[in-house]
Amino acid sequence: MYIAVLNREQNHLKLNQYDAATGDLIKTLFEEQDEKYVEPLVPVLFLKNDPSKFIWQSNRDGWNHLYLYQANGKLIKQLTKGEWEVLDVKGFDAKGENLFYVSTAESPITRNLYALTIKTAKSKRLTKGTAVHHTQISTSGKTVIDNFSNIDNPRTVQLLETATGKAKTLLQAKNPLTAYHTEKSNLYTIKSNSGDLLYCNLYKPLGYDSTKKYPVVVYWYGGSHAQLITNSWNAGAGDYWFRYMAQQGFVVFVMDTRGSDNRGKAFEQSMFRKVGEVQMEDMLTAVAHLKTLPYVDAANMGLFGWSFGGFNTVDFMLSHPGVFKAAVAGGPVINWKLYEVMYTERYMDTPLENPKGYADTDLTQKISQLKGKLLLIHGLQDPVVLQQNSVSLVKSAVDQGVQVDYMIYPGHEHNVIGKDRAHLYQKVTDYLMMNLK
Structure with a gap:
């Protein structure tokens, strides 16, 4: 079991490894400290086909990003980097080679889906348009249901192919306010x-x-x-x-x-x-x-x-x-x-x-x-x-x-x-x- 433990001051984190049968502490894998506070929000995520490695989320460089670790606590590499936030990790593709995540890389007020190749730490943006995208990824990782809107568009739902980027529109919502005398902001x-x-x-x-x-x-x-x-x-x-x-x-x-x-x-x-x-x-x-x-x-x-x-x-x-x-x-x-x-x-x-x-x-x-x-x-x-x-x-x-x-x-x-x-x-x-x- 891997448990993030904070002190009362919440400025010193220890990621501890425990024996699942006895509850005994095995070792502290690594520590994070901050002069103000550390706030762990997401548990470790083990690679789909390699339990000897896991991904940890941290804002240690000032922004919430993904870090790849050995299960023994050794840092392998930082997977994402930049003055933007990783907001959500959606899961792996079928082979476990790629990880899907949502970020604010374009703007703090947008949300886009990316595919991250674990081996190379290279990311590819999958969704298009300046908008907020809510996505569901198939178990194979080959298709995405992309439900998005922006200030001009009430809702579009598309089926997106991750390999080619081809998109098929499943639903285009009409403006629900056409019968009302109102204006956008x-x-x-x-x-x-x-x-x-x-x-x-x-x-x-x-x-x-x-x-x-x-x-x-x-x-x-x-x-x-x-x-x-x-x-x-x-x-x-x-x-x-x-x-x-x-x-x-x-x-x-x-x-x-x-x-x-x-x-x-x-x-x-x-x-x-x-x-x-x-x-x-x-x-x-x-x-x-x-x-x-x-x-x-x-x-x-x-x-x-x-x-x-x-x-x-x-x-x-x-x-x-x-x-x-x-x-x-x-x-x-x-x-x-x-x-x-x-x-x-x-x-x-x-x-x-x-x-x-x-x-x-x-x-x-x-x-x-x-x-x-x-x-x-x-x-x-x-x-x-x-x-x-x-x-x-x-x-x-x-x-x-x-x-x-x-x-x-x-x-x-x-x-x-x-x-x-x-x-x-x-x-x-x-x-x-x-x-x-």
Whole structure:
């Protein structure tokens, strides 16, 4: 058995080999260390026809890549390399000579399938077009079902021959929105203070008039293991609420700040020991950008986020009061001492090691700085961000005479799902309509 073992600080990994019958440690194959944190996410993958070798995924060079090892722990070679991420390994062909993987080699907002020849460490791109490809590979490795979309194409499903590159279209989806008065968004980038490109997605209000100014709704997340914007249908959004709000006369803006996923180790680790800080810096950059747009009504802007995005939303409203007139924070972390230990300490260290970082992110101590309207939403049975978080902020607000709004969803956990989700979005829409228009 091969088990990746982390220390409490999560900055020192040992890949250990154990006896499967007794559980005894045989040896440590290799170690990985990082001044911030190491995060093993994928187990070892033994070669299909050669159990004396395995593939290990690591971002030790700053990007998630594939490394070939002897089963005894000796590194043979790095199989993939570049300033891009391997996102998913799909498996081997019939002979085990080639490995299929998905990467962001073309762009952080695209996904393409590659075939990697293990012997030579040479890769060949199989899918075509600037898009997000979801693929299934046959057991022989000779054919691929390629299901892809981009911001202009709702969905194409093709049967792809890996050897020749020939493709046969099985399905071309029609635009599901042809019966609706709506427009697609605009994907582009702005530059952060750190020099990083930040991907943005902007919907202009329906019936846009260049001589008018419109209120703004900004949606964000900004935490690890999440990416809001991709070059896929509806720009990667999981629902059509952004288009709906544009129908209602809002400029709708979405951005992936530093701390988000699939942009390399440095981009995510920028928030180490100070979660929220780089995210707020990037939001200030976004606000400055929005204010340059002649059709933006900067006096009527709203902010919306959930979970980590809920934390970022409350943090921004209290740390930079007056920028946004109204905000909605769903399932927000209010005090990182109350959140799950392994996740929190990966990015923040322990409260003993980082007292300032934890103090700066205890939002109950900032509530007196609130200007504008704030709606907190929480699932009553939330086991992820405990309701204690938002309740503690309400208690602090009451103690200090600050008015906030609060909504619970009985029977729901961290995300409000099912038929009640429509109620949630109506609640959010009504709140922003009431306070921004």
